[in-house]
Amino acid sequence: VRWLNRQINKLWPFVAE
Structure with missing residues (x-):
């Protein structure tokens, strides 16, 4: 799931670590 x-x-943007 890239x-x-x-x-x-x-x-x-803050969830994508």
Whole structure:
């Protein structure tokens, strides 16, 4: 789920560790 991390990074940059 690499793409998921990137998607979340856009919505939640603090959640994407």
